Amino acid sequence: MTRSQSARTAAKQRDIQDEVAAADRKAGEDKAKAMQAGARLYPVPPFPEQHQPKPGNEAKLDPAPMYDAPFYKGSEKLKGKVALITGGDSGIGRAVAVLFAREGADVAIAHLAEGGDAKDTIAAVEAEGRRCIALSGDVKDKVFCRIAVKRTVKELGRLDVLVNNAAFQVHAKDILDLSEEHFDETLKTNLYGYFFMAQAAVPHMEAGSAIINTGSVTGLEGSKALLDYSMTKGGIHAFTRSLASQLVPRGIRVNAVAPGPVWTPLNPSDKEAEDVAKFGADTPMKRPAQPEELAPAYVFLASPQCSSYITGEVLPIIGGY
Numbered sequence: 001m002t003r004s005q006s007a008r009t010a011a012k013q014r015d016i017q018d019e020v021a022a023a024d025r026k027a028g029e030d031k032a033k034a035m036q037a038g039a040r041l042y043p044v045p046p047f048p049e050q051h052q053p054k055p056g057n058e059a060k061l062d063p064a065p066m067y068d069a070p071f072y073k074g075s076e077k078l079k080g081k082v083a084l085i086t087g088g089d090s091g092i093g094r095a096v097a098v099l100f101a102r103e104g105a106d107v108a109i110a111h112l113a114e115g116g117d118a119k120d121t122i123a124a125v126e127a128e129g130r131r132c133i134a135l136s137g138d139v140k141d142k143v144f145c146r147i148a149v150k151r152t153v154k155e156l157g158r159l160d161v162l163v164n165n166a167a168f169q170v171h172a173k174d175i176l177d178l179s180e181e182h183f184d185e186t187l188k189t190n191l192y193g194y195f196f197m198a199q200a201a202v203p204h205m206e207a208g209s210a211i212i213n214t215g216s217v218t219g220l221e222g223s224k225a226l227l228d229y230s231m232t233k234g235g236i237h238a239f240t241r242s243l244a245s246q247l248v249p250r251g252i253r254v255n256a257v258a259p260g261p262v263w264t265p266l267n268p269s270d271k272e273a274e275d276v277a278k279f280g281a282d283t284p285m286k287r288p289a290q291p292e293e294l295a296p297a298y299v300f301l302a303s304p305q306c307s308s309y310i311t312g313e314v315l316p317i318i319g320g321y
Contacts, residue, residue, distance in 0.1 A: 034286035039071035045281040049273035056265025058090035058117045067095035069292040077303035079104030082156045086110040087166035089118040091264025095291035096298045101128035108152040110135045139166050139193030149200040161302045162201040164194040165214040171225040183228050190232035207251025210302050215258035217318045237314045244312030253311040255301045260318030261288040284320030
């Protein structure tokens, strides 16, 4: 190889090096951007620093959670059906209520003490042309769960879909700081509540009905600051699979949705204000989901037209984890 040829080869290699360096810089810039793949743009961190007392209030969240899915068109997937949604006043529960109504279902929502949020959910469901009732009580209470189911059947005529969604979450960074009272509240809300509601609902459900439980990415991967909450979500996944097997002879399907971070009152009423500001930034999509991005999965699992051969499954919606 001549000296001139060597020089040309070295120059060519530097050009290739420069091209790759430029591509790496662009890839780094693209990686830093939040992924937007929906019908509209969704908020990205950083958010305003904020914290709320339990159980949280959707009306006070900034930015407001996006739940109404204006580009989602209903097609009577749940026509004539009745759904009961726990934690239906806000967050994922509200978004599910709205899309269920858009698909033709009447809806009952159970909530703890968030009367203002519940009224907003009722208005949103009624705007879709469907009936909605609100039931205030504690899902840890077996009697309340029975009453909620009976009122749903009495006032709306039947019960076809149960969505177990109510939850309690407060972080504890050290196992030594996790009190028995805290542990007990988490397990009884997240596990007893699901069990009591399912036990009350099943006798009223006919073949073709569905139960959908809200699990979590923490039940799949764990979370060092949410030891008790992660335990319950893993338990919900196991409960889903086990109950699904048990209810096959009745023709009732049981599935779960396991969300990653979602912009709802649950986390701002748990995390410290500075952590809320960067909520969801550590996902591959660099942002939390909005409730309306989760709700179509619940429609899919509730509808016998869409998922008649699906039971005992856990559907992760976790932003690319």
